[in-house]
Amino acid sequence: MVSADNPNRWRRYADWDERPLRLDKFAKEDPANGFSAFSSPADPKPSVKISAGSIVSMDGVLAHDFDMIDEFIARHHIDPAIAEEAMAMNSGQVARMLVDMNVPREALVRLAHGMTPAKLADVVSRLNALEIAFAYSKMRARKTPGNQAHVTNAKDDPLQLAADAATAVAFGFDEIETTMRVSRNAWSNAVACAVGSAVGRWGTLFQCSSEEAEELRIGMAGFTSYAETVSVYGTEKTFIDGDDTPWSKAFLAAAYASRGIKMRCTSGAGSELLMGFHESKSLLYLEARCLCLQRGMGVQGTQNGGIDGAPLTATIPGGVRELMAENLIAVWLDLECASGNDARSTESEIRVGAKILPYLIGGSDLICSGFGSILAYDNSFNPSLFNGEEMEDYLVLQRDFEADGGLTPLPESKAIDLRRKAVDCIAAVFEELELGQPTADMKQSVVIASGSNETRSYMPREVAGISEAIKDRGITVVDVIKALAKRGFREEAENLLNVVKLRVSGDYLQTSAMVRHGKVVSAINDPNTYQGPGTGYRVSESRRLEINSIRDVLDQDEVLRSEAMHEKEEARRIGYRVIGEALPSDDKNEIVIGISPAFGLKLFQTTASHRLSDILKNMITAIETRGLKARIVRFNHTADTSFLGLSAARLSGSGIGIGIQAKGTAVIHQRDRLPHNNLELFSNAPITQLEHYKGFGANAAAYALGEMPEPVVVPTRGEAMGSRYHARVALIYAIETALTSEGAAPQNIEVKFKL
């Protein structure tokens, strides 16, 4: 430990040591060991050679030396009819086309069909972070942005899963994803989330991330509607270590589609590095290979942008820009993009906010491929970039930027109703299917719980029994729908049926499909047609109002209502009586306290919640203690502190005046000074205490007596006063200014303290 009085260390570094940021570790750029975001000496130069309609070399590798990934890309991704044209184009020119709003998206997608991984990486690496964000917004496939949530808990408690699924649906998530602490609980998790997501509205797609064969079986039983755990990798050895090949994964993709289940692959920077087979290539080049592979496989989309590798990628210089760049390649290749913002890549809340911003304002098919809708400790995928704790931060970011992040504020009363309904639904299903008899206490504990630490409900071992019963008895979604309807949950039964019915037409298998207002919306019927201001996705007025509807917002009525509550009490403590027009005095023993127009008439407490009667009493007492008199004058021509003070000083026989607004801002002024060149000022009313006002009175008296007192200092700990009080202050101040009128005369006020 470094001693606090080390003479050779600037202590600011010790302060910095305590910041959450210092828990993040950063890695040196080291291409040979795979630590390079955008380029490495080992990355190939873009190239393609075609002979007789087939590819004979690609990115510097001859066809007979192709590894499995090259081979798959050459056979299934590259369109030989476009490749020569696309590869011959200048990369800088293509980069400019990506950010040129006049170049249509389709023209760029067509070129991507003929581009190799090295070419795609070469082009996007020429864009800075802002250009990448802009190009991403222009190139993403579906116009309307969406979002995905994690719904899990540390006990695999099905009651809580149902309640949290319903809550996530109400916040507006288009997809929810669960996984288990104990893998054999998969079936219970699936049933619980399927039921919970049918509460409130229908259309939220649901997946249960589990072992591949099990996941497909759960899907066939009708409980889930999409899958995204089919991972691909950018080097052959990593792929084999992941126990798959491009062909096995592509076969799985076809298998999912054959069961009517929406599917996307997963890939992201850092996975090859984590798994130890990076071939000294840059993260971006390896990821470009993954993405070309995915398009070749014919999957509609990808979960991409670091994912499990995001925390590692964020340790590397330019790593976060790289995550954005790989997302750009994904959408350029016309894939649906669930754009990461998933695994929490930092302990720094500033880095979290910065990470999400481009996606929030640019939009994405699924901005987070797992926003933790539950508390961080309940997130069985590991904490997300945003978790339940930070939900309202995200909602406010949407409001700040008038950006549609896919979510909508949820009023408290609605949330508790939905949670109760969801818990009742899953309990009914359990009872009807003889899977369990949850008690009223279990249910109530879950309805109000923020997280599983607070519940008295199912524990993982009991859940395993339920899960195995669902699986062994071959229970399907049809049984669950029947159970819901039998117990009177007809609407929820209908909602659940509607989700399963999606697979009959397969409309939701198309690129970037989600369900909004009971209709499938995808890149086919909601294509992103951005071509500059006024085009592409725009937040409609009704959507803007939804986004704005966060809780606890102030307006003037609210301020007046709260003041009215204090009015009666102040009337018992103090009386203000007008005794005539206030004129200048030559009484050297007098200090004028100038109060603002609404002081004690419409406003009754300072922003620090002190009664105005107490403020006045403290100042007057302090003045009188020094043998001087306080004259109270109400000004009606101004509400400005400086002018209140200066006007008070000009009336005051001693030449010293105090000006004070109802909110508590106060000044000591002297009659000969310039308006803003006061003697002392309390500008931080919200932290100004009674003793400070007392000191203010004493100092005013001292100045009047010709002394030079130590100014009263209100200590601040650097609170963001502006953000806490400015809305209220502006509303209060408007109440003051509304009472002023030009040239209105000041009034002498007799103040009577009653208590």
Added chain:
Amino acid sequence: MTRKLTLADYPLAETRSAEVKGTRGKSLDDISLDALLNGDVTMEDLRITPKALADQAEISRAANRPTLALNFERAAELVNVPQDFIMSSYELLRPGRAKTKQQILDVAKIFRNQHKAPAIAAFFEEAAEIYERRGLYTHRF
């Protein structure tokens, strides 16, 4: 229907709800909650059909997504393939599961002849060839 589907035909559930049918011929309108409660709707009625996948493939092609269309066409061939055979075939395609090229070619033959799945068969044959060149027929512990 002879003409090719276009983007304007999408979503099929909305533009031609009477023609979109489940495996047992029930239309979307027939698949109602009441029908399900009466026992007239089973999981069979809630499965996608080869026809629906072929239709979606046409739409994907019209949207210039030829690789997605090919996946839907491979999927159409798998609709009626039993789950266990799908899972064992998938297992065989994983690294080191097949010890010889012939094992994969044998499965390809079953897809082609028994399941009338020529695109899947070709896909397995392609894998068999590449796996051989890349030395995947090795023992893995």
